[in-house]
Structures are given as C-alpha cells and as structure tokens.
Amino acid sequence: MSKPKYQQLSITSIEQSLEINEWLAQFSDGQKVIAKTLLSRLNFVSRDEYSHWLRRSIEQLPPNKKYALYSIRKLDSDEESYWDSSGAPTLRPATSQGSEDLVYSLISNLVRSNNKYLLDHPTISDLKSNKIRNLVLIDDSIGSGDRVSSFINAILENPTFLSWWSFGWIKITIICFARPNASEKRIVDCIRGSDHGKRKFRKSSKIEFISEFVYNERWLEERWGTNYKQIVELCKNQTKVGKWARLGYGEVLSNLIFYHSVPNNTPGILWFSNNKWQGLLAGRVLPSWLIDLLNGNAVEKYTSSSTAPISNELLSLLSLVKRGVRRVSSIAIRLNVDHYYADKLIEHAARLGYLTPNLRLTNAGVDILKQAKEPVELPKWDYSLYIPSSWCAGQANIQPSTGKVLSSFSSTDSAEALAFADGDVGEASLERSDAKAAAPPFSVMPQSPSLSRESHDTDGPLGSKER
Structure with a gap:
C-alpha cells in the first residue's frame, strides 16, 4: 500500500497570509516565531488522500467474508443504545456531524461498488440473516479513545448482539487513519466484557486495529521537532484558551489535520475560540483560504x-x-x-x-x-x-610524573620550571603541587587480587608459608 502524502504550510505561505498574520498578532513578539514553527509542523490530509487510503484498507481485508460497515459517531448523552427498539441503528441528527459526514458518504460509495461482501449500516436482523460476523467501525482519527469505546458499548446494549459478542461470534475491526499507540489498550479496557486469561474468548482477541499512522503520545519530538518544549510551553501558557484544550483533548497534542475536519486533540490555540481568543481554524473547520494555500492555488498577494x-x-x-x-x-x-x-x-x-x-x-x-x-x-x-x-x-x-619528566621539574625554585608551570613567579603551580601532595586515586593503587566468596579461605593469607 502506497503511503499517503501529507501537505504542509511553507514559510512563504505563513509569512504572506493575511489571515495567519492576524492570528499571530495575538501572540507576543517573542512567541510569534514559535507559533510559526508550530504551523510549519502541521500535517494536512486531503479528502482524496483519506478516501483512497480507506478504500485500499477495505480492499485488503480477508477475502470471501461479509463485512458490516459502520461510521463511528459520538452519541448524545441520553442515547444509551446504538439500536432502536426494532434493532435498527438510530437515526443520525440532521445537523452536520463533522468527520462522520464524510465517512458516512464514503461507506455508501464502497458498498455500492461491492454490495456482495459489504453492507451499509445493517440492522440486527440483517446481520442475522446474512450471517455476518465481522463488523468494521470506521473513523478518521482516534485521540483518547473515549468516543470509540462509548460507541462500542452502545452497540453492545442490544441483548442479541451482546450474546453474539459473549459467545465469540463477532469480531470488530476498527479502521482509523491515525491514533496513539496507547489508545488500543484504553479502548479495550473501557468496553464491556472480560479480558482475563482464563476466558475462552477474551475481548482483546475480538478487536483488531488498522491505522496508517500510529504514534507515541509522549514522543513529541517526532511530531514537533527538536524545539518541541517551546511549543508545549507556548500552548500551556496561553491562558485565554480553555485549560482542557491547550494541549488538545486528552493532552495528545496531535499535529494531524484533515481537510474535512480538525481533530480536537490538536493544540487548542489553533481551533479554540471565545471572546478573548480567536482560533485560526475556528469551529474546527479548515477554511477555504487555507486549502488554497496548501494546494498552491492562492492568489499572490505580493507581486x-x-x-x-x-x-x-x-x-x-x-x-x-x-x-x-x-x-x-x-x-x-x-x-x-x-x-x-x-x-x-x-x-x-x-x-x-x-x-x-x-x-x-x-x-x-x-x-x-x-x-x-x-x-x-x-x-x-x-x-x-x-x-x-x-x-x-x-x-x-x-597524576604524579615519573622518570625524566619528574626530574626536570623536581625543584620548584627553578625559574625555568616556574615559567613552565601555571603558577605565578615564586609560586609552584597549585595544580602540580596538589597532584604531588595528594595520594594517588584508589583506581591506580596496586591492589591484591580479589578472592572467591563462595568458600572460606583455608590456605591462609597470600604469601604465607606452609608449616
């Protein structure tokens, strides 16, 4: 599978963009260069790159099996189950759901091109009639893993599906473009079921992850460069941004941004907005002028x-x-x-x-x-x-000198010797006098060979004669 291509903001784009310069005006003069460094380290993934990667990931699933495709979304606080009373997925809200909107449309296109093995958000009865045992949950990125674990628990609220899960008849594959490597354990720990070694079907054996970019949350230098500490301090010290958002949700501090959505685990100074701070990507949406900058289609403001x-x-x-x-x-x-x-x-x-x-x-x-x-x-x-x-x-x-070298500097009254030493006239070098006066280090003193501690010494001390 070929690697997706990331896009980055060039220094020329950062310097010449009026919108970026307005955002930079919120920082002090000493912070502006750090903010520019942060912008230069962001990786942007276009809609086409993400859709191509998702299609290739679905095509590389084990063949001759049927898969049910579901888009992961954040449920309302009053929704405990993903299914309604008839066993069908609950209706999606009419308002925009961010990244889920694109994933939902991509799933529809994938199923239309291969409806023999792929099903689009099937109901419980559809899963049963088609004998589907493989669920594929799709998202663009995972941060803390809270949304994924709560979504899986909402699926397990259906008694029929829960029984399939307990008997080991269902396997879940989570496909996301990027995720922290620690998110896998957090998700498995939070979902229902046991992972005890004595269980026949441990819940960790029934979940698989497929991702393009897996990163260590604490290895910030990999994402932000050698000056990552300055970027962290810049985000932490921006008190106009909510404390929970300064390092991104869950303090993940991700640097990956999609054309179709801005993850909330990226630095809050980019997208957080209130009456004191205006984020560059307000509403967690990538503005059209920024897409033009990334694609090189922006009109040159300076000729x-x-x-x-x-x-x-x-x-x-x-x-x-x-x-x-x-x-x-x-x-x-x-x-x-x-x-x-x-x-x-x-x-x-x-x-x-x-x-x-x-x-x-x-x-x-x-x-x-x-x-x-x-x-x-x-x-x-x-x-x-x-x-x-x-x-x-x-x-x-x-160390004390030996041989001819020692004899040549044996007398401290010699003017020649004093001139060679680093002391003043009439004084011997303190370094040399200290070295002569001090006992040699323990490491250079002659020592007797160590004896084995396994048994007592029955032969007496070394050098003694037998009588």
Whole structure:
C-alpha cells in the first residue's frame, strides 16, 4: 500500500497570509516565531488522500467474508443504545456531524461498488440473516479513545448482539487513519466484557486495529521537532484558551489535520475560540483560504519581493548572513528555532531574492537591511563560559610524573620550571603541587587480587608459608 502524502504550510505561505498574520498578532513578539514553527509542523490530509487510503484498507481485508460497515459517531448523552427498539441503528441528527459526514458518504460509495461482501449500516436482523460476523467501525482519527469505546458499548446494549459478542461470534475491526499507540489498550479496557486469561474468548482477541499512522503520545519530538518544549510551553501558557484544550483533548497534542475536519486533540490555540481568543481554524473547520494555500492555488498577494512583509526572524537571518554565519545549525541556534524551520526560512529568503544559493546577500537583501527602521538586535552569544578543550585536564593529566619528566621539574625554585608551570613567579603551580601532595586515586593503587566468596579461605593469607 502506497503511503499517503501529507501537505504542509511553507514559510512563504505563513509569512504572506493575511489571515495567519492576524492570528499571530495575538501572540507576543517573542512567541510569534514559535507559533510559526508550530504551523510549519502541521500535517494536512486531503479528502482524496483519506478516501483512497480507506478504500485500499477495505480492499485488503480477508477475502470471501461479509463485512458490516459502520461510521463511528459520538452519541448524545441520553442515547444509551446504538439500536432502536426494532434493532435498527438510530437515526443520525440532521445537523452536520463533522468527520462522520464524510465517512458516512464514503461507506455508501464502497458498498455500492461491492454490495456482495459489504453492507451499509445493517440492522440486527440483517446481520442475522446474512450471517455476518465481522463488523468494521470506521473513523478518521482516534485521540483518547473515549468516543470509540462509548460507541462500542452502545452497540453492545442490544441483548442479541451482546450474546453474539459473549459467545465469540463477532469480531470488530476498527479502521482509523491515525491514533496513539496507547489508545488500543484504553479502548479495550473501557468496553464491556472480560479480558482475563482464563476466558475462552477474551475481548482483546475480538478487536483488531488498522491505522496508517500510529504514534507515541509522549514522543513529541517526532511530531514537533527538536524545539518541541517551546511549543508545549507556548500552548500551556496561553491562558485565554480553555485549560482542557491547550494541549488538545486528552493532552495528545496531535499535529494531524484533515481537510474535512480538525481533530480536537490538536493544540487548542489553533481551533479554540471565545471572546478573548480567536482560533485560526475556528469551529474546527479548515477554511477555504487555507486549502488554497496548501494546494498552491492562492492568489499572490505580493507581486514582488519589495512589497512582501519582512518578519523579525527574516531580518535576523539576513543580519546573521551578513556577519558571516552561514551554517544552518548555527543560524537555528541563534534564532532559537529548530533546524527544520531555519532551513525553510533560508529557502523563503532565497525565494524572495534576498539570498544566493551559497548563502550570500544579494543586492536586494542588502537593501532590505538598509531600509530596516531600527537596527536588528541579534541574539548575543555568551562566550564567558566557553572553555577550550585543550585547557581541560583529565584524570591522567594530574597524576604524579615519573622518570625524566619528574626530574626536570623536581625543584620548584627553578625559574625555568616556574615559567613552565601555571603558577605565578615564586609560586609552584597549585595544580602540580596538589597532584604531588595528594595520594594517588584508589583506581591506580596496586591492589591484591580479589578472592572467591563462595568458600572460606583455608590456605591462609597470600604469601604465607606452609608449616
């Protein structure tokens, strides 16, 4: 199965988008570059990519079996069972249900193309008459797993279906594009039934997961880069966003966003909105202007580099290059960004015509620095704590010298010896005097070989003569 292609926001799109710049205005100057780093790390999945992946996943299910397809949805608090009194699925609300709307339509298309083995949301009587023992529950992404576990428990509320489940006649396959690896255990633990080893049909053996992207919730560097701690602090410190939403629902902090919906396990600063904060993706919906940016179909707002906005980090980059700093790693450290963002920022500057491929300022780049209203304040590099490696002495360097070397420095009154040592005139080096006065470390002292502890020493101490 070929890997789906993710789309990402380029630095050029982030810099030139008026909507993004309005959202960035809510941050302080020191936080803006971190917010831009967050945006550059988001992965977007289009509707076509998701639908193609779902079709391939269904086609790769074991053949010659019948499958009942259901879209996972969040039930109302007053709905305990997924089935009505006649054994049919409860009616879907008339309002939009977010990601479930797309999944529901995709299931309908899949069943029409292969109605011999696939059934679209069948009733209990349909499951019985068609002898279907395989249920496929479909979603786009799973965060904490609460919605999936509650949905399965609602299915098990029907007595007939519960008996099938208890006898091991039903197997459930959960297909979702992305999920944390810990969600599988949470879902299994929350659904009805026993997972005891003595049970003939353990509930964990009756559930299978199929996902394209499985990630570790705590391994944030994989998703957000080496500066992930700054992104976490940015989200935590945004008090205008609800506390439960700052790191996403369940504190998953996912970076995956679908064209058809924005999962609530992504950072809340992206989608949370109230009278104090306006999310970039308000209502957890991907706006059309952002889709145009991702697809490269947006109308260019700036026809030349002279009219393009110049951010503080872009000016800092040009100033660093002017000073001779050209390594990407050095630029990243001085700008307090990760290597990925620094590399993309350099590409953006080159695209605007400010830098050459060899990281040299062009005439336009020089003009931009001259036109800067205020001098660019570059991060100051603290050299006070820098110690050359040649100055560092290891354990072997401070041991007492032997042989000719020792004899050449045996007298501390020698002016030549004092000049060679690191003490002042008339004083021996403290390092050398300490090394001479101190006893050698225990690790270099001669020691007797250790004896076995398995039995008593019946031969007496080493070196003693037998009598």
